[in-house]
Amino acid sequence: MLPFYFILIGLMILMMCGFLQSLFHSTRATTKDYFLAGKSMFWLPVGASLFASNIGSEHFIGLAGSGAASGIAVAAFELNALFLLQCLGWIFLPVYLAAGVYTMPEYLRRRYGSNRIQMYVAVLSLLWYILTKISVDLYSGALFIKVAFGWNIYASVGILLLVISIFTVAGGLAAVIYTDTLQAFIMVIGAIVLAVISFNEIGGYKNLEPRYARAVPNETLYGNDTCGLPRDDYFHIFRDPWNSDMPWLGFFIGSLPASLQYWAMDQVIVQRALSAKNLSNAQGGTLFAGYLKILPMFIIVMPGMISRILFPDIVACVDPDVCYEVCQSTVSCSNIAYPTMVVKLLPSGLTGLMLAVMLSALVSSLTSIFNCSSTILTLDIWQKFRPNSTQKEKVLIGRISVVVMVGISILLIPVVASSSNGELFYYIQKISIYIQPPLTVIFCLGIFWERASETGAFYALIASNTISVIRVVLELVYPEPACGEPDTRPEIVEIHYFYIGAIVLVVALLVQVGLSFFTTPMNKDKLHRLTWWTRYDDPSRSDISPLMDNQDTEIVSYGLSIISSTESEEISTQMTPELVIADPTDMTTEETAKTNILRFVKWFCGITDEVEVEEPNKETATDFLDQDPRHKLILNSVLVVLLAVGIFLYAYYG
Numbered sequence: 001m002l003p004f005y006f007i008l009i010g011l012m013i014l015m016m017c018g019f020l021q022s023l024f025h026s027t028r029a030t031t032k033d034y035f036l037a038g039k040s041m042f043w044l045p046v047g048a049s050l051f052a053s054n055i056g057s058e059h060f061i062g063l064a065g066s067g068a069a070s071g072i073a074v075a076a077f078e079l080n081a082l083f084l085l086q087c088l089g090w091i092f093l094p095v096y097l098a099a100g101v102y103t104m105p106e107y108l109r110r111r112y113g114s115n116r117i118q119m120y121v122a123v124l125s126l127l128w129y130i131l132t133k134i135s136v137d138l139y140s141g142a143l144f145i146k147v148a149f150g151w152n153i154y155a156s157v158g159i160l161l162l163v164i165s166i167f168t169v170a171g172g173l174a175a176v177i178y179t180d181t182l183q184a185f186i187m188v189i190g191a192i193v194l195a196v197i198s199f200n201e202i203g204g205y206k207n208l209e210p211r212y213a214r215a216v217p218n219e220t221l222y223g224n225d226t227c228g229l230p231r232d233d234y235f236h237i238f239r240d241p242w243n244s245d246m247p248w249l250g251f252f253i254g255s256l257p258a259s260l261q262y263w264a265m266d267q268v269i270v271q272r273a274l275s276a277k278n279l280s281n282a283q284g285g286t287l288f289a290g291y292l293k294i295l296p297m298f299i300i301v302m303p304g305m306i307s308r309i310l311f312p313d314i315v316a317c318v319d320p321d322v323c324y325e326v327c328q329s330t331v332s333c334s335n336i337a338y339p340t341m342v343v344k345l346l347p348s349g350l351t352g353l354m355l356a357v358m359l360s361a362l363v364s365s366l367t368s369i370f371n372c373s374s375t376i377l378t379l380d381i382w383q384k385f386r387p388n389s390t391q392k393e394k395v396l397i398g399r400i401s402v403v404v405m406v407g408i409s410i411l412l413i414p415v416v417a418s419s420s421n422g423e424l425f426y427y428i429q430k431i432s433i434y435i436q437p438p439l440t441v442i443f444c445l446g447i448f449w450e451r452a453s454e455t456g457a458f459y460a461l462i463a464s465n466t467i468s469v470i471r472v473v474l475e476l477v478y479p480e481p482a483c484g485e486p487d488t489r490p491e492i493v494e495i496h497y498f499y500i501g502a503i504v505l506v507v508a509l510l511v512q513v514g515l516s517f518f519t520t521p522m523n524k525d526k527l528h529r530l531t532w533w534t535r536y537d538d539p540s541r542s543d544i545s546p547l548m549d550n551q552d553t554e555i556v557s558y559g560l561s562i563i564s565s566t567e568s569e570e571i572s573t574q575m576t577p578e579l580v581i582a583d584p585t586d587m588t589t590e591e592t593a594k595t596n597i598l599r600f601v602k603w604f605c606g607i608t609d610e611v612e613v614e615e616p617n618k619e620t621a622t623d624f625l626d627q628d629p630r631h632k633l634i635l636n637s638v639l640v641v642l643l644a645v646g647i648f649l650y651a652y653y654g
Contacts, residue, residue, distance in 0.1 A: 043281045047288025049180035049272045055187060056365025057358050061140035062428060063296060064304030064338035068315045071234025071305065072653060073246035075297035077259065077429065082290045082646035084263035086639055089286035092264045093273050094625050095447050098535040104267050105380040111446045111530045112454035115384065120461060121439065122380040125267060126373060128435050132428045133369045141362040144339045190354055191299040197345055198306040208302060209235050215308045217316045228318040238654045250498025257505050258436035265443045267372040280631045287635065290642050307337035314340060370405050377401040433501035434472060438464035438508035445512055447532050450522060456515035464508040471500050535625065
């Protein structure tokens, strides 16, 4: 067990180094510093953080579990990112940078001039994070810890959340990105090690396909039953469009728009790209993350398939009583495919390495979620109730909101543990496809169609989300039958959720386009630097007054107010109380200790005693969007290679 603890301690030291790096080399006193890392990141940490924030512990549990249960098709979700991340870098990010926004709900408010859309999308985003990220990450991380090491779930996850909250609360986005960079490399190295060992156990890659076809549990083999048999199309990404678990047509018209929303319009992903120092570094980050996203198919999905080959009676069990005895689930035990590999194949030292991998995945994913959730809660919700709040107050609220999210996460552990049966990754995709397509519609129309109106966008969200809620209720009332049981569900419930996503998308599109034609179009002078066509406009523009405010149209400057030095001195004199600096020689030992503790706490949290005078926003669109011709040529060349690799993988495994 000694190597195990050495590796675990080594991981904690590396994480602490990244954390201290952010404390000593970044400022965290303003919203720009705390929520966007001062917009100072170069391409490598941006790309590593994009990868690490996406690959959470649910990927190791969910991707491997789906690979074990149904084959390679689940890898299509990962290969999507090769293309969609580049849509972020080359299409959407230039608009976000030109608009100067911090959050995605903020962009929608500026584009449509509506507080109600901003609040609606902010709450919807937080709900989605809770349902598909925080709760699932905690459950999958706890499941791995329980299966692999027998540790108490609540104690171990509680300690992890404490560490995660300290990193996120104190360091802000800079701390998250620095630790993500370290954890991304830990995850990749550890997963490659297990993949190499697992392929060696079956005699190499050439044996994966034929041996998976024979990976049948004994209860199926000797019970004259078809339940537990591998699918005939297990080694194909694209499957029958009507009667399969991964219909290729539904994937393109239903799942792809939902994935586009995640990779190009979701706060977790976009916030990392916005932290880059310029567009070239942001695009370099999306390219680096795109190349890293090639790996999960080979180092997570395929090892999950190998787990079924090596341990079919455990991973591929079908009898409810047997499954419950193995993994406390009556539906399936495929979710334990990855931790079973770790326990059964690796020696003690490498087991410690894989624990480091899982902890890295859990920490990187949750720090990302907590940071972006605090950004949305502070800038999109709190600021609406306290529009005159200071920079210090907003950063403080951001930190407090992280603590609140941690508390909610702990309360969710038993709920998720009792409800997340079956294939975890498909659960994530199903919830995402019900929520994300209408967001894709209102973002895309807002960016590329200047006539798109606030009324159309808002009611498109309402109409499409209503359909999604009805579908979820029907699924709860008519659950999917287990293998061998008759299917008595209504036909509407039997429609694959990919096609429900397509229906939701079309409804949102029709509602927004239709209502936009019957409402007054936006004045073009209010859309400067908010659409693809106006991204290079002059920075001075008129904001659209929020439609829910019962007040006359208010014209405000796009940038922050420019205050002269004389005016700022007068304001400082009026607002800042007179400071009396005590003589250290007059202070007692107790007072000195309290002063030193207070100084440490302020430094640790990035709080300064300086008077807040915001720097005026003098940047033009060219400051964000202009690129060195050589850098642009290199980036475009690397982009072409990446897209060619993605097309080849889809064609080869399709």
